[in-house]
Amino acid sequence: MPQKFVDQRQFRELAAAGDTAGVGVEHPARVLRTGDEDSRTIRFCLSDSSVDRMGDTIDAAGWHLAPYKANPVVLWSHMSSAPPIGRMVNVWVSGDRLLGDVRFPDAATYEFGDQVFRLIRAGYLSAGSVGFWPLKFSFSDDEDRQFGIDFHEQELLEFSVTPIPANANALVQAAVKSLARRGAALAERAEPALSTMQFAGDARERRWYLARALRRGI
Numbered sequence: 001m002p003q004k005f006v007d008q009r010q011f012r013e014l015a016a017a018g019d020t021a022g023v024g025v026e027h028p029a030r031v032l033r034t035g036d037e038d039s040r041t042i043r044f045c046l047s048d049s050s051v052d053r054m055g056d057t058i059d060a061a062g063w064h065l066a067p068y069k070a071n072p073v074v075l076w077s078h079m080s081s082a083p084p085i086g087r088m089v090n091v092w093v094s095g096d097r098l099l100g101d102v103r104f105p106d107a108a109t110y111e112f113g114d115q116v117f118r119l120i121r122a123g124y125l126s127a128g129s130v131g132f133w134p135l136k137f138s139f140s141d142d143e144d145r146q147f148g149i150d151f152h153e154q155e156l157l158e159f160s161v162t163p164i165p166a167n168a169n170a171l172v173q174a175a176v177k178s179l180a181r182r183g184a185a186l187a188e189r190a191e192p193a194l195s196t197m198q199f200a201g202d203a204r205e206r207r208w209y210l211a212r213a214l215r216r217g218i
Contacts, residue, residue, distance in 0.1 A: 002022055002023055002024030002157070003022040003023075005023075005025065005026050005078065005131050006024070006026065007025070008025060008027065008054045011023060011025045011134070011149070012054075012149055015137070015139070016147070020134065024131055024132060024134075024157060025132055025151075025154075026130070026131055027046075027047055027058065027130045027131075028052075028128070028129055028130075028165035029045060029046045029047065029128035029129060029130050030045050030126060030127060030128065031043070031044055031120060031125075031128070032099065034121050040104045040105075040106065040117060041089065041101050041102065041104075042102050042104070042117070043099060043100070043101050043102075044100050044101075044128050044159070045097055046091070046097075046098040046100050046128070047060070047098045048060065048097040048098070050096070051145060051148070055148030055149075056149045056150070056151065057150045057151065058098075058154065059151060059153070060095070060096045060097060061093065062135075062151065062152050063093055063098055063156060064135065064153065065092075065093075068157060068158070068159075069088075072087055072088035072089070072091065073087060074087060074102050074159050075158060075159070075161075076116065076160060076161060077129075077160055077161075077162045077163070078129065078131065078160045078162075080158070083113075084113075085104065085105075085110070085112060085113040085116050086102045086113055086117075087103050088101070089103045098156075102161075104117035116161055125163060127162050127165045128159060128160060128162060128165075129159070129165060130156065130158075130159055131157045131158040131160070132151075132156050132157055133154060133157055134151055134153075135153040136154075137149050137151045138152065
């Protein structure tokens, strides 16, 4: 069983080094359909078989669900030491998707779980994260997604509702690399495009202003 969970970018690096023993993967999920007040149930798409933004695929036919069904708790942001915020009352494969229905407690049972339910229904939360253990996987031989991983069999271990999807950090880093390449191209212009611009604030704020300027083509 995994001793730790990593995002897909980190797993890819570990797989390339042959060091995936005891490592689970976090994969983003999304709200598919909100329920009513009486059912207190939200349907999530936990994964599908399409190529995701990281260039990976997860075979829907390869899910092992029995161990999770024995204790189908739903966590808040992978916090296993805190009380669960809900219960997965149904999880199943439908076509090329893994779907799950999460039932949330009422305020009298667990106030925070009820708050999460209401935030989802109001549209303030829409992301989730699946934790799974890769059982069989291989690197893709598709030239269009070099280093992409095809997960052939995987065991569902846990599901969390999260404010930020599991791969957000990996996607941000990819965007930064793309931004750096664009910045290098701008630097080759005869007249430096940003030579008269200055950005105030700390390093994070300056990067944000630079990114906005590059998007505008300044």
